[in-house]
Amino acid sequence: MKNLSENTFSVPFGPQHPALKEPENFMFTVDGERVVDVKIRLGYVHRGGEKAFEARTYTQGLYLVERICGICAMAHQLCYVNNVEALIDIEIPRRADYIRTIIAELERIHSHLLWVGVAGHEVGWDTLFMYAWRDREVVLDLMELTTGNRVLHASNTIGGVRRDLTSEMISRIRKGMKLLKERTNYYKAMIPKERTLMKRAVGVGVLKPQDAVALCAVGPTLRASGIKRDVRRDDPYSAYDETPFDVITYDGCDVASRVLVRVDEILESIKILNYALEHLPSGPIAVRLPRGVPAGENVSMVEAPRGEDIHYLKSNGTDKPERYKVRAPTLANWPAVGAMIKGGYIADIPIVLAAIDPCMSCTDRMTFTEVNSAKSWQWSRDELRRYSLKWRGK
C-alpha cells in the first residue's frame, strides 16, 4: 500500500477477495474512484498440470485433462480426445459425435447460466444470482442423468463416449430444455429492461473491435465486440458441421453486450441440443482402438463456453505424451481485461473482471504473462527460485 504519488494509491484485489472466486492478484492503481493502472499477477493455482501429462498414459490423461477446470471439463476433454484421435487417425461413430455435442452444449448452458448469476452478484443484484443458479440446477441434473456426474463428467473416451443416451434421457433433456428456454427468454426480456443493471453494464469495460482482435480476445468477449468468430462455425468438430446455429454477436463492446451474448448463446445451445436430439444417429458409441499412439504432433481447438480452447499434443510413439500444452480461453482474454479496466471506476472492477468469465485454474500454467506489455516468458526452476527469494526479501 505504498503511495505512488499525491493522489493515487494502490488497491489490491486478491489473491483472496470476495469478487474473485479463485485466487489471483490484481494490483490496481487508483486515483479516487478512478482506475489508472492495473498489474495482474497470475500463478496462484498453478498445479503443474502440463508436466503431469508427460508422466501419465493417454487414458490417464483423459481424466487429468478434465481437472484443468471444473466448469469447462467437457471442453478440455473434448479437445484432448480430438487431439489423440487425430494422431491415431480414426473415425469415431457419428452417434458418439452427436452425444459429445449434446454434452458440450449442456455444459455451455450450465456455464453461461452460472455466469449470468455471477454477473448479477458482482453488481450487487443477488436476486438474479439466486434465480440463475436455481435454473442452472436443471442442467446439472441432466448432466448427472446422462453422464453420472454433475461436474467432471468423464463422458468421453478415446474413440467415442462412455455412456449412451437412452430414449428416457432424451425425453428428459427435452423437457428440461423446454423449461430452460422459457426461463432464458424471460431473462432475455428482463435484463435489458432492468435499468439499475443496465446502468452498471452499458458503456462499462469497453473493448473496441480492433482492440479485441489485436489483443487476441476470444469467445463471448470477442463476439460482444461484434467480431463473428466461433470455432464451432469456423473449424467444426464433433457434430457442429451438421447442426444449424447462429453465431451471436452484439456490437455494444461493453459488459451489457457480453451479458446479452451469453443469454442468446444459451438459446442457441438449446436449439443445437434440440436438433442433435432429433437427428441422433443410431449405431455404436465407441470404436476399438489400435494399440499405441503414433509419433507426431497435433493442435486441436474447441469452443469452450469461455472461448477458444487450444490444446497441443506431441507424441513420441510411446504410451505417454512427450509434451502437452493447454491454452485456456481465460489466458487469451487477460490482455483485453487490462484495456477494459483502465479509466473505469473501482466499482466497475468486479463486473469487468467477471465479464470475461475468468477461470484462474484454467489459466495458471507455466507461462507468466505481463498484461501491460502483453509479453510472456517462461522461467526455469532456477529463475523461479531466484524470483521467490527476491520476492520474500521485499
Place this chain on the structure above:
Amino acid sequence: MAWEVGLLALLSTLIYPGIIFLVVIALFYQWVDRRFYAKLQNRYGPIYTGPRGILQPVADLIKLLAKEDIEPSAVDKQIFRAVPVLILTMPLTALFMIPITGTWALASFEGDLIFIIFLMTLIAILAFLGGWSSTNIFSTLGGMRAALQALGYEVPMAVSFMGPAILAGSLSVSKIVQWQASHGLWAILLNPLGFGIVIVAFLAELERIPFDIPEAETEIVAGWQTEFSGRKLALIRLALDLELVLASGLVTALFLGGPTGPIPIIPGIAWFMIKTLVLVLIFSNLRALFARFRIDQMVSGSWKYLVPLSILQIVMLELLLGWLSF
C-alpha cells in the same frame, strides 16, 4: 411521589418502550427482513434456530459477541474502539424521540426532528471515521463512500421531512403525530412524493441495495466494516438493525400517523408494529429488486432528481395549503 415517577421513567427508558424493547424488535425486524428477502430470492433464509428461525439474529449476535476481537496493530485505537459504541447509541437516542406506544415519545422537545437529522448525519460520519481509523485500504474507500453518499441523501431527506413539519406547524415529531391524530389525516396523503423520497433516502442511509455502496461486498469486501470483528462488529450490526427500526419508526411517525389508527380499540403499539412492519417489507422488497449503483451515479442522481423533487413537494404542499386555507 417523586421516586415513583423517577422509577417509571427509568423503567420505560431501559425496558419498555426503551432500550430492551427496541433491541428485541430490531432483532425481530432483522429476521423479518432476512426471511422476506430470502423468499423473494427463492431461498429459505434462516430456519433452524427457534421456530421458523426467528432466533437466528439473537444467535448471530451472541456468536459475534463471544468471538475473538481482533484489533490490527495499524488502527487508530481510540477512534476504532469508540466507533462501535457510539454508532450504537445514535439510533437508540434518536428512537427515544419517536412515539412508539402513544402520541408522546419518551423524550420530546420543540426541534427534536432537527436533532434526529443531526444524529443520522453523525451515523454517516461515524461510518467514515470507522473506515478511516481502520487504515485498511478497503475500509478507507468504504468510509469515503459513506461520507460521499451522505452528501447525496441528507439534503433531499431533510427537505422531505419538512413537509409533515409544515403541516403540523412544529418541528417536534410528537407534535406532528398529534396533529395527524387530531386531524384524522396522514401526512402521506399530502406528501406522497416526500414519502417516496424519504424511502429512497433511507435505503441509502441504511446502506441497502441499491445503495449498499459503502459496503459493496464484491468491490471493497465489507467497506468501512472490514476490520471490525467480534464484539465491535456485533455492536455495529445491532446498530444497523436499530437504524432499520429508526427508519421505519420515523417514516411511520412523520407520514403514516404514528402509533394511532382508525380503529381505537387496537393499542398504539400494535399500530406502530403494523406500520413499521409494512415499511420493513417495503425496504426488503426494494433490496431484492435492484443492482447496486456506482457512487457517482448515486450522488449525481440524488442531486439531479431527488433534491428538485423534494423542493417541488414542498412548493406543492404550500400551494395546496393555501388553496385549502388550512
